[in-house]
Amino acid sequence: MKPPAFRYHAPTDLAEALDALAEVGHDGKVLAGGQSLIPMLNMRLAAPAHLVDINGLSELAYVRTDPGGVAVGALARHAEVEADEAAHAVVPLLRQGLRLVAHPVIRNRGTTVGSLAHADPSGEMTAVLALLGGSMTLARKGSTRTVAVEDFFVGPLEASIEEGELAVAAYFPRLPGRTGTEFVEIARRHGDYAMCGVAAAVTVDDDLRIVSARAAYLSLSPVPLVLDLTDALIGRTADTAVWQDAATLAAGSLEPEGDIHATAEYRAQLAGVLTVRALRTATERAALVDPNGTTGTTSTERSAR
């Protein structure tokens, strides 16, 4: 469990990092929090010739919140995003999902953008970005592009990041109107990859009747799966909704697979149970949202350690 030799690059700003990535092309890997990459290197499951360490890029260590959403830089650690009150006020689903990402020690090092770039369909942040309809900013030497989430995740552990590109930020938009969210999951052990997880967003009208209900599913598909379950709940309130109808509707679109921790059938059961739990809580939370409330623009930045 020792990695093969690689050349280590330690750029100190974004321009240097993009130069390095342009130079190393497909032989390079970006090292941010290292929570997935380092084990893969040690187990020799990945053997890049170059490692471009972006931990010196303090300019990317930011969480910026505006009324429209939250921008997270490539060097913001999960723990920082999770703790950010301004971000929580505008996009509560971020903290709801982040608290389920592994353990505090992993969240202290792992980066939110890094986990998105890793594109693990079991990762909570992929589901959050998908449910919110967020986007990723990818930079290369001389240019920058923004990719919508539906185009970003290509397959399991595969994102549309091209050779020489660096994922510099993720944008998590605020959901409009009276919208409540919730993220629930069931893992074998506290902090493990979930056997199944569901993130839900429910919007209600002024009479607290459901006008939109959507759910994103974790560990059930190769790329994050978002289902619109409005048809099963439209016009209902938290008290009159028949949640099981939503679970039944979702089940028709889910094709879980089995593994050593959960059979496909058990996963389907969990998906149903969690769909109900997530939608119910999201609906209850939606009722508490003040649709006219304003959220001040704040910006939290820090230097890289």
Next chain:
Amino acid sequence: MTTKMFGAPVQRTEDLRLLVGNGRYLDDLGEGSYEAAFVRSPHARARITGIDVTGALDVDGLIAIYTYEDLTGRVAEPLPLLIPHPALTHGRTAYPLAKEFVNHVGEAVVMVVATDRYLAEDACERITVEYEALPPVVGIENAHRADRLVHDDVPGNCAAHLVQEVGDAPAAIAAAPNRLELKLDIERSACMPMEGRGVYARWDAADESLRVYTSTQTSTGVRAAVAAKLDLPLDRVECVTPDVGGGFGVKIVHPWPEEILIPWAARLLDHEVKWTEDRREHFISAAHERGQLQTVRVGFDDDGRLLGLDVEILHDNGAYTPYGIIVPIITSTQLLGPYKPGAYRVDFRSLYTNTVIVTPYRGAGRPQGVFAMERAMDAIADHLGKDRTEVRAVNFIQPDEMPYDHGLLFQDGRPLIYDSGDFPGSLDALKKLVGWDEFEAYRARARAEGRRVGIGVACYVEGTGVGPYEGGHVQVETTGKVVVATGLTSQGQGHQTVFAQIVADELGVPIEDVTVTTGDTRRFPYAVGTFASRAAVMSGNAIALAARNVKAKALRIAGEALEADPRDLEIVDGQVRVKGSPGASVALGTVAVLSNPLRYAFDEASKAATQLTGKADFSKPPVAEDDEPGLEGRDYYSPPTATFANGMHAVIVETDPDTAEIRILRYCVVHDCGHLINPMIVEGQVHGGVAQGVGGALYERMEYDEHGQLVNASFMDFLMPYASEVPKIEIDHLETPSPLNPLGIKGAGEAGVIPAAAVFASAIEDAEGFPITRMPIQPSELFHLRKRFAAGEIPALRRGADHAAGTHR
């Protein structure tokens, strides 16, 4: 008076050093040594048809590549079969490097030595081994069916077949008014110490001697094996255990192939060589345990009293049997627990499979045995509609029946005789602790809230402190400091603390003045090892006896100095003084000076011992004829039979009606290991054991596919419980002293883990209303069991119907 240390919750003296990172583990040693890595078999069963190393030859830093062909002398022979047994008619062991066949994924085929581990692994990647893959034998049923053989010359894949009988169990069962049969299944798990195996060897060419550092549970065992394999005189080999980051059984197996190969290469290369096992290697090339299929037949009267018990065990021993058949022997003898079985027959077959070897893991066969017996007890209670604790109580061996001879032979080849224990007392304490009699009321309240809860109970007896012997050496230095050595090894249990407690009391010195060394053959060359909850019993008593010898000598010498009768002297706080007149005293350090007449002075203390300045009685030689210089003592403890500890656990679980998640609400332990040397350390042992028990019951399994690939060979997929999965553990102690040893103690190391699978099965079954026969159990499995139960494929417990009404258990 000096405060009595024995029995006090003294804080562990080793912890500060370990917790601030000053421990020295195997991989902390040998800066600058060469490092080894291994090419291991990717196949469960194959013939090696070619090995091509040319691709590796240009790796920078490569020192040597070894295959079986390169092995010399006895190193080229199969590894030892450590514990032979007459029933082990077809024992097989591996070669240090595979000779022609590989029999499990992970078996070592090529050893690479390079200037560091990175480069050694680079070289390994470039070595091509060609295999002719053969269909493997995976799973106990397949091994027993024996359509294929693991070893061509072992018919039926059967390494050993052993039957032990007391009375005629089949006849007793046939004649019994009630009969039941259970089919049970326990999966594999493994020790998984935080630190894996590791060896570091230094050859001194000028001295023609070898020093081997190894992360082992027996330094004397490794030393003897290395000397024999390398054809070296024993006195040219020393074996030292540095700090060891956990063992739990896997490190009692010896010599591991690497423990022979690394010293052999160090001598050949005339350079230090080290190997540190990584986690993947530990999963696929160390050892596993637990896997068994059991058939239990019981006959019993209307009170639930056992009349006959007939157990058949199919035991998976993996690809080889270097540690003999200790595990199934323990299962078949310790299965009896605190009960009188009536007539008893136990029949086990130890079977080969193309998987990692099976050797003792904390509990060592007992968890499986307890599972069999306790599942049977619950089934009897359910059959008769009786309280589960009531059925256990009618079968208990009573305190006045001790010592109780089961008429069987135990793992040490000696009679299975329980020395002491108060089983009814233990059960009463447990029922009180967990609130057994109030549980139905709690269940009713929980049910009203839509919650599903269950309670389980399981009892065990554990033979601890097996022989043949351990020794201790105690020496008082001229500073008054006391150094203690024993040969067995430590893996973090707190031996330095508890042995110091014993010596502090026996000698009358402050505990801070006592230092203990374990597992270093330079300090104490005679020992067996640390396993079977034996360290405190064996070395603790040996050290106590050695300390008593030192005390006797100190009093004799001090008596001469103080011109007093030794019988009138006592030692308090390191001062030998006349009882009742504390003014007349001499420091123990001074007694040490007096004990060793010197010619040369090097400081004030030694000056007092030199011949020309000291007082001398010219009628006697400086050292009396039957005396020895120095204030030291050595002694050994060798018990006639093991001493038997016992315990009982209860757990309350809640199972989620929708997700089948299993939550532990309370976990209660009543434990009796005789006198407690240090209650805090005993409780720590229980906590650790329960944590491993929770793992084995609810999380851990070795997931082999049909090709013999271990598909969960990493900590991502092999689920050891985190702290978040281990419940708060409530403990009550009984102290029934052992009559067998001077300190009246019994072992405690394995206690916590032994009844865990049984107690969880008992509680989950109680919550669900249908039998649980297979452990570990995970939510996905419980979900499918519920579906089968709902479909009528699994019978309900008899108490199932009453369950709903909340009247019965």
